[in-house]
Amino acid sequence: MEKSFRYCLSLFLTLYFQSFTFAQTDICANKAIRDSLITRYLDKGAHRYGYTHPKWEIYCDSLISICPGIAEAYREKAIPYIKYGDFGKAMSLEDKAVELDxxxxxxxxxxxxxxxxxxxxxxxxxxxxxxxxxxxxxxxxxxxxxxxxxxxxxxxxxxxxxxxxxxxxxxxxxxxxxxIHFNTLFYMGVVHYEMKNYKSAKKYLIECLKSYNQFPDANFYLSLIYLHEKKHSLALKHLELAKNAFENGYMFIEDNVYYCNYPHQISMYEVEQAINSVHK
Amino acid sequence: MDTTFTISPTCVSCKNAYYYQVQGKYPKSSATLLTEVTQYLSNLGRTYKGNGYVTFHLLIDCQGKPSQRVHVLQTDESYKPYHFTNTYVDDLFNYVKSLHQWKAIKYNSIIPVNYYTYLSFKIKNGKVISVLP
The missing domain is CATH 1.25.40.10 (Tetratricopeptide repeat domain)
Structure with missing residues (x-):
């Protein structure tokens, strides 16, 4: 009697968990349910705390445990890692998001x-x-x-x-x-500067500064061209503009510039070094 | 590698932030840091091998002093676990320790904070080719 009871219990549990797995697969295949889970665990979960809070990852992991095929969960989980330079963890999660979607x-x-x-x-x-x-x-x-x-x-x-x-x-x-976006004009200027096409570089950087005249980096590279042309007073003028802009809080404008340096981005240090070299 | 934890006594009670919350990137461009680290390693006269990233996680205290306690991460160029030689990692860490211009930061110009930051070296054929962030 006891043996058959155990058998029945075992059979019941097996069927119960199998049905749960099927149910999980079914709910995850339903777009409306997937979207509601994303709302629940990401929009109204992780995002309420921000990615520096430990609950961010807990919400992402909860969503992954319910529906392992939701790419957004991996992408969101990766955010604190990419922003703090843990590229091993971040990129394996990004790879998973890309694999899924x-x-x-x-x-x-x-x-x-x-x-x-x-x-x-x-x-x-x-x-x-x-x-x-x-x-x-x-x-x-x-x-x-x-x-x-x-x-x-x-x-x-x-x-x-x-x-x-x-x-x-x-x-x-x-x-x-x-x-045209001022950063496109800036980089066109930098590319031409690197190719030593100083005339074109100057044209693009001046055009860039018409859109964003406090742009320290554009003033800096323009000053390098003037230095090359031996126009020291113009070079110094643009270096001082760059320095003044930094001092007043102007900077390279991109959303992610707080996390990482953009290509060819400069800082106050390079401006001050250049000013010192002009004065020598 | 000496990673003894030290923090200025006045900073012990300060809150910790991340560098991106307080504009705490090292105040030199990546290009300048690349030139400096290349020169630093060249002066040591060693040759290195490997491809990937060596990353040092640091805590900068409210006086702008880096704690000696660091977290070192290493991956290959595909972001998979990898180990550069101890000598290479030590040499890079000694370069990181030579950086003395970390900013002392006050949140909203009032509240002194300690902040977590990182420096990462992207390496190709044993040579540092980029300094991040």
């Missing part, structure tokens, strides 16, 4: 590789894949071509950098009505 997350991983981990070859490979899903899309305020331009700039492939930034300008003209 490449259409949605491949461009974000490309952006991270370009700006956060300075993995320019990896970023270019990801942007190439991203373009298969979204040929003329943008991520973090810029078209893919902008970031590709930055990758090539940092790899020293200036012609390719110029080509991609020109494409970025074309796309901005096609899709945006606000004029």
């Amino acid at each position: 490449p259409n949605k997350w491949i461009d974000y991983r490309a952006f991270l590789k370009c700006i956060f981990t300075k993995d320019y070859e990896g970023a270019l490979a990801d942007f190439k894949l991203a373009r298969q899903y979204h040929p003329e899309a943008s991520i973090m305020d810029h078209f893919y071509s902008f970031y590709e331009g930055l990758c090539y700039l940092e790899m020293g492939q200036y012609k390719d950098a110029e080509k991609n930034l020109k494409q970025d300008i074309r796309l901005q003209k096609k899709y945006k009505s606000k004029g």
Whole structure:
């Protein structure tokens, strides 16, 4: 009697847990339920605390334990790690998000590789894949071509950098009505500066400063061109403008600049060094 | 590697923030840091191998002094666990210890804080090619 009771109990438990697994699979396949879980665990869960709070990860892990196939959970879980330089943990989570939903997350991983981990070859490979899903899309305020331009700039492939930034300008003209972004103009200036095309570099940097005249980095690179032209008083003027801008809180404008330095970004230190060298 | 924990006595009761909450990046550009670390390593006259990232997590106290306690992370170029030689990691850590311009930060210009920050070295064929963040 006891033996058959145990058998029945075992059978019941097996069927119960199997039905739970099937139920979990079923609910996770339902988009409406998935969306409501994302709302519950991310929008109204993790996001209420912020990614520096331990509950951020607990909410992400809870969502993963309910539906392991929701890419957003991995992407969100990665945020504190990428922002604190734990690239091993961050990128394995980003890889999982991309594996689950490449259409949605491949461009974000490309952006991270370009700006956060300075993995320019990896970023270019990801942007190439991203373009298969979204040929003329943008991520973090810029078209893919902008970031590709930055990758090539940092790899020293200036012609390719110029080509991609020109494409970025074309796309901005096609899709945006606000004029060309000052950072695109800035990087066009930097690329031409690196190619020693000082006339073009100056043109782009002056154009950039018309949009954002306190931009310390643009004033700095413009001063380098004036130094090259032996126009020391103009160079000094732009270095002083850069210094003054830093002192008044102006800086490189990008959402993620608080987390990492952008390519060719400078600081007050470089400005002061340059001013000292002009005075010598 | 000496990672003894020290913090200025006046900073013990301060709250801890992250560098990105208080604009606590090291006040030199990545390009300048790259030039400096390259020179530093070159002066040691050693050769190194490997590809990937060596990252030092640090706590900067409210007086702008780095705690000696660090957390070291290492990955290969695909972000998988990897170990560079102890000599290489020690040399990079000694370079990090030579940086003395960390900012003493007051939150909202009033409240002194300690802050967590990091420096990461991206390495290709044994050579540092980028300094992050």
